[in-house]
Every structure is written in structure tokens, then in C-alpha cells.
């Protein structure tokens with residue numbers, strides 16, 4: 751995605767920010783950490799509706815235009831004569847990429863489709879669900895391009911991993927740090943963003 755001159759850049763965390771994960775936090779809070787169950791229950795996460803609605807406003811997505819518009823128009827979220835970009839940074843590992851992209855899409859399309867239906871749509875296995883099914887491969891690719899995950903077997907602190915993600919994004923996408931707003935919940939990560947002089951809106955207490 752190209753970077754327009756006056757658009758704003760946004761970074762949005764997933765766990766505890768876009769998605770509510772309180773139902774599965776108990777798997778990793780005790781002395782005995784059950785990471786397997788913690789990950790297997792991702793599919794039961796619920797959407798932080800207010801935040802997702804805000805993200806949609808930021809992207810200026812007008813889903814009802816799909817039938818008339820081309821793929822290019824769908825990717826260009828123009829607001830006036832500039833564009834906003836939303837990136838997703840998560841401490842989840844790469845092996846969770848597919849479910850994470852599906853959740854991001856589900857957050858926006860939750861009124862129309864279940865999580866399972868979106869899985870089918872992105873695989874083009876559900877032509878009976880949506881006459882625009884060919885767009886879903888495109889949605890998947892576009893969302894995945896903007897999703898940054900930790901490498902498998904990288905067990906460092908979220909704050910370190912995410913700081914590196916931003917370094918990478920600055921190099922590759924020319925994000926302007928003066929024009930960047932971050933949504934995150936975890937205190938240690940929020941502290942890192944603020945120590946870098948960035949604007950972070952903390953969406954929950956996040957003291958874990």
C-alpha cells in the first residue's frame with residue numbers, strides 16, 4: 751500500500767484491544783501455563799465493537815459499495831484527498847496468522863457472517879454465502895499484508911517484539927511517527943510506545 755502525504759497511520763493490537771480474550775486468560779495466569787488451550791480457544795474471542803467501529807471509520811470503509819466498485823477502490827480508503835492506514839501488531843506467533851486475519855475480518859462482518867463462514871469465504875469454498883465471494887481472497891491478502899506477528903519460536907517480551915515491528919514498518923512503509931496513533935492494552939507495551947515518544951491510546955488496564 752502506498753503512503754499518502756497527509757494520511758494518518760494507526761497501529762492496532764489484537765488480544766485485549768480489537769478482541770476480548772478474558773474468557774481464555776485464565777489458561778496462562780496460574781503457575782502452570784496452558785498455552786495450548788489458550789490458543790485453541792481463540793475462536794471464542796469476542797469483538798471489541800466500539801474499537802472496531804472506530805477502525806472502520808478511520809478506514810472509511812463503505813461496505814455497501816462493493817458491488818459497484820472495483821478492487822482498487824476497495825483498497826483505497828480515501829478520506830478527502832488523503833488516506834489513512836491501519837496496521838495490526840500482535841504478540842501472537844506466525845502460526846496463528848490465518849485465524850487472526852479471519853478474526854479481523856469477522857470484526858467488521860460479524861453482522862453478516864460467523865467466524866466459520868469467513869473461513870470458508872477466504873478459501874472460496876462458500877460461493878452460496880456471498881455473490882462477492884471472489885473479493886474475499888483479496889480481503890484476506892490485504893489484511894494479511896497489514897498484520898505483523900512474532901516469528902514462531904520467538905519468546906521475547908511483547909514490548910521488544912512490537913518495537914522491532916515498528917522499526918520494520920518505518921523502513922518498509924515510511925510511516926510517519928509524528929502522524930501515528932497506537933491502540934494497545936498491555937501496560938508494558940504501552941510504556942514502550944510512550945518511551946519512544948509515540949501517542950498510544952490504552953484501551954484497558956492491561957496489567958498482566
Ligand SMILES: [Mg+2]
Nearest residue numbers: 763765766935
Ligand atoms: Mg494486547
